[in-house]
Amino acid sequence: MVAVLAVAIGLALAMLVANQAVTGKVAELNASVGTVLTVNPAGGQGFEGGGEPLTAAQAATAAAVPNVTSVVGTKALRLRNAAEAAAEAASGRTGQGGPGGQSATSVTTSLTAAVDAGTLGNRNQAASGASGSGTAGSTQAAPSFSLPVTATGIGAEVDSTGKALQLTQGTGLGDYTATSTGALLGTTLATKNGLSVGSTFTIKDQTFTVKGLFDAGTAFGNNALYVTLPTAQTLAALPGELSTMIVTVNSMENVDAAKTALQAALGSDKADVTQGQRNLQTAISSLDSVKNISFIAFAAALATAGLIILLIMVMLVRERRREIGVLKAIGAPNRTIGLQFVLEALVLVAMGSVVGAAIASFASGGIASALISSSSNTTAATGQRGGPGGFPGGPGGAFGGASQLLTSVTASASPGIIATGIAAVFGVAIIGALVPALLTARIRPIEVLRGE
Template identity: 55%
Template sequence: MNVLARSVGNAFRNKVRSGAVVIILAVAIGLALSMLVANQAVAGKITELKSSAGNALTINPAGARGFQGGGEPLTTADAETAAAADHVSAVIPTLAVRLGSEDSTAGTSAQGSGGFGPGGGTAGTTSLESAVVPGTLGNRQNQSGAGGSGTDAGAAGTARPAFTLPVTATGIGSAVDASGQAISITSGSMLTDFKTTSTQALIGTGLAEKNKLAVGDTFTALERKFTVAGIFDAGTAFDNNAVYLPLAAVQKLAGQTGELSTITAVVDSIDNMDSAQQSLTAALGDGADVSAGSRGLDSAVDSLASVQKISLTGFIVSLVTAGLIILLVMVMIVRERRHEIGVLKAIGAPNRTIGVQFVFESLVLVILAAVLGTGVAAAGSSGIAGALVSSGTASAAAAGPGGPDGGFGGPGGGGGFGQGTALIGDLAATLGPGTLALGLLAVLLVAVLGSLVPALLTAKIRPIEVLRGE
């Protein structure tokens, strides 16, 4: 206790110097804690992005996404090829068609059954009424697929076709969205019968409300009566204006046996997305386009990874700076107290006791600085983390294809990095108990290491030399 008491008293012999040292150390410790907070917040955001974006790749017929033409439909053989590709754990084959109202004038065309491009027709009709108003684009597309001469709707002798319904045929026990994420079933159950004779169906909440349907009710589609097995919620009004039917049944009824519109390939790990994409591209050849669910994900993760490295470097540099400050201050103190150290050693004080006294003295200053530094970090960590992310994303956007003003990502493009920036969103950077404990432990360790050298210097002080100089 005497050693500790002397250490506390010695720490404030020179109050001005001690105050200045505490303030400088507080800034260094606050910056170190802020960098640690930013590092952990970015690491959490990377994990969140990888989890939310999913680990699915989308396979489309070549040219289909841009309606360039010349492409051929995917087939069940393509799905089998995709399932055998490296890092692919599962495939979800789907066939997308559109159905017109039974009383509409929309033309039926198996060739244009996709209905997603100009001139696309419908695969058949349904008794369901769309829950979404067509709007300008919907009416324009429906008229293109109606096989008419292109006269405006409402003209004499021309009936406007009803808005077509999107139907997705799936061959698995769960409905999934474009990124491979399972759609939430609000009532009923998933599809269980996938035979060509199946009559099961899943419908969106919007479509169910519009047509006053509940689980167990029936409707007609493709000239077959289907029973509502479940009702799903996909999150938006447009996505909830859709129907999921068994794949084999739709292929037969639409006259597209063996054909697929899209294949979703589930990758065994988010880290293997690039390898899986290359493997699928090589296996499927030029007849298919393989794309990730989110073009901006890689850019966002790469940018955050660079910010994570910067914050870790800043944390280490701040700790080293704090250690050097302690080292220099304690070396100066030891030199000032050479006479006192010599007297203590002359009366029998061991080197270990004297060294521990100086270590405790430095720890007193560090603990005070840590208290102030914690306040600095609590107040500034969020701003520092945000500034690091903003700087990192801006640099990545400027370095990407298309430069800072162009590219495929829109403003700040960089080859889709505009999407990556949107994916990052807000960064939650708070000084939690775990982060505080880890940071302070590192600070105290550096403080001990920084004060050991001055403490060891006391062992070299010979009492006889000090006393001879008196």
């Protein structure tokens, strides 16, 4: 019976650990990108499409929308290495277009991109209309291109998705609303060019100083730099123009309403308002399901442990009816009899909790993964027509990148969670021991002894 009790306690603790892990992940998602909206020019995104650029006046309009807490404007640039750009121009080849219709070669830098073009980069740039790439069926080797460095002017210390920049060295740029010669570089871009905090480089023959290094977590994200918004607008020779606006809403519940209000305020023919991560709500919904299931399983396992304790104590009380009758006959109060059985139950629970905690430490991760995997498969099955080729996890599918958010949940059996679970088990044990003991203690001693 103690072994069965230990398994029940272990399952309860494992479910509690899984519940706490999922709860923490949901809170993390809601606090990060869950309340971020992105505003792009209508018909355009990044360096693709068309339409009219966003303006500072539109940023002020967006800031006045209810439930909007902040609006951060950005200006995107593509920087080409000066030497490589000159070589491409001399060979009759051009790169992709730059911001505001400028040629990318007009915004030059002394920096060399940290990512090699490779097969994908050469293919993409050749397909964008670059000359000298040859015709179909030609045996001429495809030309080699250099990748541009992504430069973004920002009005606050955030990245292009609205998350706070994760600086690994140095400091921020100070006042992001003023022109500055400081810059923040991705770690790999700085390493590629042999730069560190305090080093200098040039953009458009203007000297910039590295104020800090950041880690975006991806190779593409680290092949980038950030400057203040007015600086980027000056480099692009397009003052007051914005590439995108990052809008933060005060809570997850108000995102949909704020999105609708923003679209109405800015005009559907002027701006496109999108959620930073389309699949975030799907991920949070799936995680909420896992959280609910784990909590119900915890309560069920806890109730099972309580039932086991109750059955054990019922058997003990029935076997010791004569002892209870004798204690009552010599004047023992009910609380003394109840306390005796409660202490015995707590000893059993303590033994079961030691084994149960060990079971939870080893099994909680696997149980959480199984619950999340089951939830992921269920959600993906409901939207299997969303992705390309019918693949539910593809871009634009019903589940898409949300699966990566789900698999990033890790369950850790911390001492605090284990202690909370064991305290709940002890509470159930006290109730399970008191009920049969007190019911028997109410019997008159003469009835107990007569029955014996």
